[in-house]
Amino acid sequence: MVERSFGEPAAEQLVDISRQWVDGAVVVRVAGELDTLTTPRLRQAVAEALDDAAGAVVILDLTKVTFLGSPGLAALVEAVSKARRRGGPLRMVVDNARQVIRPIELTGLDDVLALYETVDEALAH
Amino acid sequence: MSDGPPMTLRVSLPALPVSDSLIRDRLRQWLRALRWPAGQLGDVLLAASEAVSNSIDHAYRSRVPGLVEIEGRLRHEGRGYRLVELMIRDYGAWRPVPTNAENRRRGIPLMRACMDEVSIEGTEHGTEIKLRSRSVPPPLTGRLD
Numbered sequence: 001m002v003e004r005s006f007g008e009p010a011a012e013q014l015v016d017i018s019r020q021w022v023d024g025a026v027v028v029r030v031a032g033e034l035d036t037l038t039t040p041r042l043r044q045a046v047a048e049a050l051d052d053a054a055g056a057v058v059i060l061d062l063t064k065v066t067f068l069g070s071p072g073l074a075a076l077v078e079a080v081s082k083a084r085r086r087g088g089p090l091r092m093v094v095d096n097a098r099q100v101i102r103p104i105e106l107t108g109l110d111d112v113l114a115l116y117e118t119v120d121e122a123l124a125h
Numbered sequence: 126m127s128d129g130p131p132m133t134l135r136v137s138l139p140a141l142p143v144s145d146s147l148i149r150d151r152l153r154q155w156l157r158a159l160r161w162p163a164g165q166l167g168d169v170l171l172a173a174s175e176a177v178s179n180s181i182d183h184a185y186r187s188r189v190p191g192l193v194e195i196e197g198r199l200r201h202e203g204r205g206y207r208l209v210e211l212m213i214r215d216y217g218a219w220r221p222v223p224t225n226a227e228n229r230r231r232g233i234p235l236m237r238a239c240m241d242e243v244s245i246e247g248t249e250h251g252t253e254i255k256l257r258s259r260s261v262p263p264p265l266t267g268r269l270d
Binding site: 014033035036037038067069070071073074098099102103106107 | 163
């Protein structure tokens with residue numbers, strides 16, 4: 001368990017988000033927790049990635065997400081709407097991490113989100 | 126005779142966004158000490174996080190956050206089966222839920238899908254959410270005193 005004293009919390013410590021171009025697509029890698037505190041960073045990262053991509057494919061790699069609650073789910077749904085408005089595909093990579101798949105399936109979002117098992121699959125689509 | 130893991134958990138923190146994560150950490154630590162099976166542990170964390178984030182988002186109108194509290198209790202069900210009961214409490218008057226609050230639309234169904242029982246009781250003095258987990262079988266190896 002990570003020791004963390006109250007009063008020094010920072011969203012940057014709980015979630016790590018990076019972005020890079022891979023084979024003509026923008027890949028955003030998310031590692032850590034997506035909850036009340038950290039979800040605003042995901043929203044910001046998605047907005048920046050969509051700007052950067054300018055219509056190219058955007059891939060959200062969620063394989064290293066350790067917690068996904070309803071704030072995170074809401075952000076993923078918003079990301080899909082945003083991407084649609086800009087006309088570029090948005091794909092999400094979830095492999096078989098239970099803590100990511102379960103909330104998505106329990107809320108029926110597996111019908112709404114374009115889900116892939118690996119970044120390679122999402123790139124190759 | 127050695128001390129077993131604690132049968133109760135109690136955490137009280139300001140209703141700030143970071144407390145969602147801090148409470149989950151404590152809850153995870155407690156359930157791991159109780160050797161909770163991984164899948165069910167995830168469900169308890171998910172449900173508890175939804176309850177806690179309700180308090181963080183809605184309970185306190187003023188800029189000084191009030192408290193969000195979580196109490197956990199282990200219950201033995203016979204033949205080694207166990208469950209946990211959680212109570213998440215705040216002392217604020219919930220602001221009306223905005224109509225575009227997607228979170229709230231999913232939070233309560235998530236709690237109900239992950240837990241055996243969910244009850245939400247709100248008054249002008251505060252809100253109490255009670256969660257009752259599924260029963261889990263005893264761990265396969267070793268004794269749990």
